[in-house]
Amino acid sequence: MAHSIVPPYLLARLAEADAASMQRAASAARRSLRSEPAVRAERRREGLAAPLPAASASQNAALKRTIADAANTELLPGLVVRSEGAPATDDPAVNEAYDGLGATHALLLTAFGRNSVDGRGLPLDATVHYGDDYDNAFWDGARMVFGDGDGEVFNRFTASLSVIGHELAHGVTQYTAALVYAGQSGALNESFSDVIGALVEQHARGQRANEASWLIGEGLFTAQVEGTALRSMVEPGTAYDDDVLGRDPQPADMAGYVQTRDDNGGVHLNSGIPNRAFALAAIELGGFAWERAGRVWYDAISGDGARDEGDGAAPPRARLSSTATFLEFADATVASARALFGEGSAEAAAIAAAWVTVGVRSDDRPAAG
Amino acid sequence: MTDQQQDDRDGDVADRGPALHERGSDAAPRGALRITVSRTGGVAGLAPHWSVMVTEEKDVDSWLSLVESCPWDAPAPGIGGEPDRFVYTIRVLQPDHERDARVPERALDGPWADLVARVKDASR
Incomplete structure (x- = not known):
């Protein structure tokens, strides 16, 4: 394999x-x-x-x-x-x-x-x-x-x-964000690594968002394992289902959020939730995922945009906290999308909608900017 | 999902090779010793689990000697681990005594490493 x-x-x-x-x-x-x-x-x-x-x-x-x-x-x-x-x-x-x-x-x-x-x-x-x-x-x-x-x-x-x-x-x-490797900030740390991992693969293969597998670790399992990869960003919980390993335990939305002491608070499990938000937004936006959704995620994590804004064109944005929750990160991505692509941009809309789909933001919640 | 469900899933992962452990009961019978090792973390996020039950007196003594040499009183790791490193949870159950420790991979050396390796070997 x-x-x-x-x-x-x-x-x-x-x-x-x-x-x-x-x-x-x-x-x-x-x-x-x-x-x-x-x-x-x-x-x-x-x-x-x-x-x-x-x-x-x-x-x-x-x-x-x-x-x-x-x-x-x-x-x-x-x-x-x-x-x-x-x-x-x-x-x-x-x-x-x-x-x-x-x-x-x-x-x-x-x-x-x-x-x-x-x-x-x-x-x-x-x-x-x-x-x-x-x-x-x-x-x-x-x-x-x-x-x-x-x-x-x-x-x-x-x-x-x-x-x-x-x-x-x-x-x-x-x-950059130095997200603490525990609980929700730890799952965000994990998820950002999956986002970059997927983007590296897509970039090297020249794949658009709708052509990508959105799998992490494809080909790592031997032929003896019933599974295609470690994780699926677009369909968390479906990467493997094996007699020995059990079933991929990642939740796809907040309803399945796992509370556990293991794995630094389930950082490799709950990362499925922000992973899916990214994949859904990227597919909705189309094209190369690193150009739109990827830039927004990178901007939110790196704080580059927040640091560079001194032009008076937009209110200054706070840097992401190292103990950010899913909701704080979701708000940061929407703020980044608005700053990079415009207030009423398709990017901001798709990203806000994706966070609603995975249950991190609610429909009627005015987006923090 | 609850901790218990997570633990149950961990148990499922354990069932490889001739199992010496008995699922569903953590208690060790009188004079016996049960040791479980579970590993979480790692880039794959899998949670394998190994277990051994020892009943012969001379075997219990041999295992206990290794168990007692481990630094059970060392300070627990703080909040926030290292990305993708393993964390081992080691439990020793005796009829009147139970102890557990959470050992990050980087601290798994000396007797901890020997104990984990021996439990893994015994549960194969």
Whole structure:
């Protein structure tokens, strides 16, 4: 079931995208040196999305990836086996990690104008072959770590591009909203990682919202498991139904919200609720999900828009709290959509409607702005 | 969904291999020892569960010696874990004594790691 995540034709395309994104960042930087606030205000009046936040001209938007091999121990970082620019190795886990970091960097830079995980060109480090039959992948605060899976339930964790994007997005959240990893803020932290994971995959494949699977971790289960992926963003609770693993337990709306002490308050369960809100809004809006719904989610998490607004065209917005509830985050996305795309925009309407569908906002509630 | 339902689901996940544990009853018979390990978190969000029931006196002594070497009184982890890391919940049940601990993956070393590995092996 394992497959090459980034085929050669896409690698060529990504290389082009990287070159294009660097030009875009440079031109955005030049814009910001002129009169960025006026441009933002004018575009907002015209109902157009504000230009992407610009990486400063002095920032180096180039990738710097380093992949290490833990040789099935739990000792980090392990031995470096591939550095930026080095040719592919004969180890698929190494190459998948390398390509996945590149694909995630490409999404952050081209879609959101963000230069790496910290916005300042942080080198991207990963370790593969961590642990013995280790059934997991995680972001340890500084690097991504991938296990090989036990071969019974899980294949190697590098095999899913959405999982690679998911892990790096934990780094983005760490450097931005710093959502506390417990309860609702923890489920939002998880959900934002799924959103970025899905967008990385869609961006690399050139998929529009209505063409995407909206699955997280597709291909990670072995053929012995009855299931297609770890999670479904568009239909939470349907990703697997297996004799051994049981049924995908994610709720699709607030009526199914799970109260538990396990999993830091069910962060991997309740993330299904905001996940579905994102997928529904993105599909409703159509086109490439990273251009509209994705920009709004990123803006709400990063606080970039809230920080940049000093042009008097819109009231200042508060930064998202690190202990945000689902409702606070829903309000933040609607506020971001209005600021980026306009008060009466299709984006604001679709996003507000999606939060009502999943039971986070109520129909008659005037949206906070 | 309630905690209990969540726990029941965890129990379902456990049923792989020759099960030494008895579902539906956590109590250990007189002189016996029951140890359960459940793991939550991880990017997959699965909740596997392993369990062992020991009744032979010499086996009970051997397991208890490992159990007693674990740092049960260490401070509990604070609110807010590390993204996608595992958290282990370890319970030891004896007829007149019960204890449990929640151990984040990063703290699972020494006797905790030995205990979890031994329970996993025994429940295969």
